[in-house]
Amino acid sequence: MTSADLLTDAFARIRESVRGTVEGLTPDQLAFRIRRRTPSRGWCGT
Incomplete structure (x- = not known):
């Protein structure tokens, strides 16, 4: 697994x-x- 694969999965x-x-x-x-x-919950979910 490459580091790019790991980041994509994460x-x-x-x-x-x-x-x-x-x-x-x-x-x-x-x-x-x-x-x-602080950011709103909606911002975190977009």
């Missing part, structure tokens, strides 16, 4: 995990920020 797993985490949330929940300068 990012695919992250994407699957994030999608499962934000699935079913409302637009308001996706836009929520814990602190003013």
Whole structure:
């Protein structure tokens, strides 16, 4: 396995995990920020 293969696999797993985490949330929940300068949940899931 090359380093490129490893990174491709890792990012695919992250994407699957994030999608499962934000699935079913409302637009308001996706836009929520814990602190003013932190990214929203929706930003992390795109």
